[in-house]
Amino acid sequence: MSTLIKGADLLGRGRADVLVRDGRVAEIGTLTAPAGAETVDADGLILLPGLVDLHTHLREPGREDAETVLTGTQAAAKGGYTAVCAMANSYPVADTAGVVEQVAALGRAAGYADVQPIGAVSIGLAGERLAELGAMADSAARVRIFSDDGHCVHDPRLMRRALEYVKTFGGLIAQHAEEPRLTEGAEMNEGAVSAELGLPGWPSVAEEAIVARDVLLAEYVGSRVHFCHISTARTVEIIREAKARGVDVTAEVCPHHLLLTDEAAHSYDPVFKVNPPLRTDRDVAALRAALAEGVVDAVATDHAPHAPQDKDCEWAAARPGMLGLETALSITVAALGGPEDCDWDTVAERTSRAPARIASLPGHGRDPEPGAEANLTLVDPSESWTVVPSELASLSQNTPYAGMELPVTVQATFLRGRATVLDGKLVEETE
Structure with a gap:
């Protein structure tokens, strides 16, 4: 399984494409999506x-x-x-x-x-x-x-x-x-x-x-x-x-x-x-x-x-x-x-x-680089959101921020290269 994250700003340091293959970062640069790869448009997004x-x-x-x-x-x-x-x-x-x-x-x-x-x-x-x-x-x-x-x-x-x-x-x-x-x-x-x-x-x-x-x-x-x-x-x-x-x-x-x-x-x-x-x-x-x-x-x-x-x-x-x-x-x-x-x-x-x-979790907390496990988060720095308790994924709703407008949104989350969130929504099929 391959995913090309296209045009992301890597930790605010500059834009690049990131190719993820088999759960790891394979390449970083100006890249073309290989055959069969999914492409995620990350223009304007920060990759963390x-x-x-x-x-x-x-x-x-x-x-x-x-x-x-x-x-x-x-x-x-x-x-x-x-x-x-x-x-x-x-x-x-x-x-x-x-x-x-x-x-x-x-x-x-x-x-x-x-x-x-x-x-x-x-x-x-x-x-x-x-x-x-x-x-x-x-x-x-x-x-x-x-x-x-x-x-x-x-x-x-x-x-x-x-x-x-x-x-x-x-x-x-x-x-x-x-x-x-x-x-x-x-x-x-x-x-x-x-x-x-x-x-x-x-x-x-x-x-x-x-x-x-x-x-x-x-x-x-x-x-x-x-x-x-x-x-x-x-x-x-x-x-x-x-x-x-x-x-x-x-x-x-x-x-x-x-x-x-x-x-x-x-x-x-x-x-x-x-x-x-x-x-x-x-x-x-x-x-x-x-x-x-x-x-x-x-x-x-x-x-x-x-x-x-x-x-x-x-x-x-x-x-x-x-x-x-x-x-x-x-x-x-x-x-x-x-x-x-x-x-x-x-x-x-x-x-x-x-x-x-x-926490001694060596597979996590690594900046995107070739060979690293692709545990990654894409963030939109320009989009704010309003906290609505009923729209949270948690089973409970005891948030102190109800009705509050907060900066930045999470657009995508990848766990070893597999998307768990895309376009700000949970990917229901996780297997």
Whole structure:
């Protein structure tokens, strides 16, 4: 099977034709379509390496009323993603080789994006005993990232043991940084807005204290640590200082923390309830600057679909989380200066290359070049779109961007050369 991508702008560096054959990039230049090849007109479009998400909640097994691996990866493909890392907080928890292999198999069957399971750090996410890290690493799913996301590994002894264990096979602990004793009963960011609304506050230091502690632990052990969904300006400074000392630390930021603030809570709409909470204008500015600079390595969606009964209720009863896969690229581009001023190479680094390196996914995050797997995304920088929840591919509709006009559209996504999205629409036949 061959496809000629005609006239694409490669990462904003200049136009070229890209011939894809048998799942890989075969040639780049001024090319003529070989006999039998499909041609995709990419005039005016930017060609990026396929996006990689470090932080996706697919809900299967156990909460198929909110999302399935199929619908979640369809949303990923529409968002330009060719690989997603599936978080462990399913039912049952992905804390054994059997569960992570099941999730990986569901991803292969769906066919819209590669699904790399993330294993739990502790059994049942309870933070008491290490899960079967070695068995998950040696399984067919080849797990390399472990996280209790949704829960902090708050016991420093357990965190140290986990860091020591994964170091033996080049693994990574991805920490949900939240000191639970400081956030008990918290509903939103602690600050002027929480005081005004009378909602219990979530102090920024609850995140920062765990980040500082785990930087020191990782430095002491000589292991890798990754921080999920960082949200505060002080966290940025702690990570900056750690990197300057040579600590093997990486961090991700979510699109909603690059755009939205705690002012959204004035609506009392629980679609804006998320963990960690939306912060302040100052935090948003610091995160945007850190993303552009590279102190923050990657954008990760924290795609968190919820069934209506878990979100369409009063604020205090609602579960935290919001959709992210289909809107992430648009918000990232906006945060990095907009489609006319952003550096597309930086966009590719934060949404594809760096996440692929962190997740140890060598087939992803590669710029188009002969021999590379053809995991690619075509983006129209001149076309904006309006978010309509019912038109999203996700099984859930809890997006905070409903009715919002966002820049850039994903026109095509290719997974090893096979189109999963064309003309902005899912390709229904994936086999």
